[in-house]
Amino acid sequence: MSDTGKTILVAEDEDMNFMLIKEIFRKSSYTILRAETGFEALRLIDAHPEISLVLMDIKMPGMTGYEATRAIKLKRNVPVIAQTAFAMSGEEAECYAAGCDAYITKPIRVDSLLELTKKFLNQ
Ligand SMILES: [Mg+2]
Numbered sequence: 558m559s560d561t562g563k564t565i566l567v568a569e570d571e572d573m574n575f576m577l578i579k580e581i582f583r584k585s586s587y588t589i590l591r592a593e594t595g596f597e598a599l600r601l602i603d604a605h606p607e608i609s610l611v612l613m614d615i616k617m618p619g620m621t622g623y624e625a626t627r628a629i630k631l632k633r634n635v636p637v638i639a640q641t642a643f644a645m646s647g648e649e650a651e652c653y654a655a656g657c658d659a660y661i662t663k664p665i666r667v668d669s670l671l672e673l674t675k676k677f678l679n680q
Pocket residue numbers: 569570571614615616617
């Protein structure tokens with residue numbers, strides 16, 4: 558059940574949210590990469606083939622998490638977990654339509670995130 562060597566891409570525009578996620582993974586040995594925009598997430602996916610999971614904020618300026626997920630899935634089949642506040646109805650369906658494999662609701666719970674991460678990294 559080792560998490561050594563796994564790289565997770567976190568697409569998150571808000572610093573506080575990213576810091577929280579980073580703190581949740583602090584005791585793990587995952588390598589955490591951050592994208593502040595959807596476009597940057599795409600660039601990092603191309604530049605880092607070792608990324609084995611994406612944690613995708615849905616609400617980002619410019620390219621949304623839905624659009625970024627669609628574009629990532631055209632490139633390769635890396636699992637994407639959406640993080641969303643589900644403020645509007647229909648967001649869950651839109652998540653899956655965009656190709657997300659799962660979602661986690663904000664505010665993010667530590668145990669939920671760790672559990673989902675392990676599941677998608679097959680640990
Ligand atoms: Mg956001």
